[in-house]
Amino acid sequence: MNNLPRHIGIIMDGNGRWAKKRGLPRLFGHRAGAENIHNVVEACADFGIEVLTVYAFSTENWGRPKEEVDGLMQLLQETIDKEVPEMHKKGVKLIHSGDPSRLSPELQKAIEKSVELTKDNDRIILNVALNYGGRAEIVKAVREIVQEGIKPEEITEELISAHLYTAGLPDPDLIIRTAGEMRLSNFLIWQAAYAEYYSTPALWPDFDRKELEKALEAYAGRERKFGKLPSID
Ligand code: FPP
Numbered sequence: 318m319n320n321l322p323r324h325i326g327i328i329m330d331g332n333g334r335w336a337k338k339r340g341l342p343r344l345f346g347h348r349a350g351a352e353n354i355h356n357v358v359e360a361c362a363d364f365g366i367e368v369l370t371v372y373a374f375s376t377e378n379w380g381r382p383k384e385e386v387d388g389l390m391q392l393l394q395e396t397i398d399k400e401v402p403e404m405h406k407k408g409v410k411l412i413h414s415g416d417p418s419r420l421s422p423e424l425q426k427a428i429e430k431s432v433e434l435t436k437d438n439d440r441i442i443l444n445v446a447l448n449y450g451g452r453a454e455i456v457k458a459v460r461e462i463v464q465e466g467i468k469p470e471e472i473t474e475e476l477i478s479a480h481l482y483t484a485g486l487p488d489p490d491l492i493i494r495t496a497g498e499m500r501l502s503n504f505l506i507w508q509a510a511y512a513e514y515y516s517t518p519a520l521w522p523d524f525d526r527k528e529l530e531k532a533l534e535a536y537a538g539r540e541r542k543f544g545k546l547p548s549i550d
Pocket residue numbers: 329330331332333334335347348350351354372373374378389392393396445496521
């Protein structure tokens with residue numbers, strides 16, 4: 318396929334609805350959603366996508382009922398234990414975007430170990446946004462810049478980008494949101510300034526290779542202008 322995005326961000330929505338449709342508790346939906354991640358990573362790698370960022374847990378998700386938050390945290394731990402060795406074998410490099418400090422020490426350690434284990438892999442980067450919020454990320458960047466004593470006139474867009482969790486990655490070209498929602502929900506708000514948006518009614522556990530292909534086709538058909546006039550050729 319021509320005109321592929323280098324970096325895709327996915328807001329994985331609809332796990333709860335997927336479970337509800339089946340008369341199952343919400344956590345079954347999250348489990349199905351977690352299991353779907355490796356399929357989509359593989360499909361992206363096969364297409365030649367360089368970076369996939371998935372929104373696994375936002376800073377706002379702490380506001381969900383304790384039972385659901387605890388279940389999601391446990392699921393994250395299980396998913397790392399189960400999926401990371403396989404992803405490592407398949408050449409996936411894992412990185413984390415977000416504030417680790419509110420996560421349990423076990424989860425923090427599991428993330429650190431996964432990042433370290435996979436750091437030399439180069440087939441695709443899977444960036445897991447976990448306890449991530451776009452505004453909090455910008456606050457973090459500003460604090461670091463102030464602490465470094467950088468002068469106001471030295472502050473540039475590039476400098477701010479270099480202080481985000483995604484430093485060194487290309488900006489996302491395509492943001493996909495499942496389950497028909499049309500919101501950005503504090504996801505990569507700085508980085509996605511010029512990204513194309515794609516919303517699909519498919520619920521996240523049902524978002525498969527075919528659905529990804531549809532999103533890539535829609536992306537390929539769009540002309541990105543970056544604020545300029547359309548090209549005439
Ligand atoms: C939205 O579904 C999804 C989330 C709250 C986060 C996504 C989490 C996973 C895919 C599983 C855990 C992640 C990892 C990396 C192990 P929702 O609950 O908002 O669905 P609803 O809108 O239908 O209720």
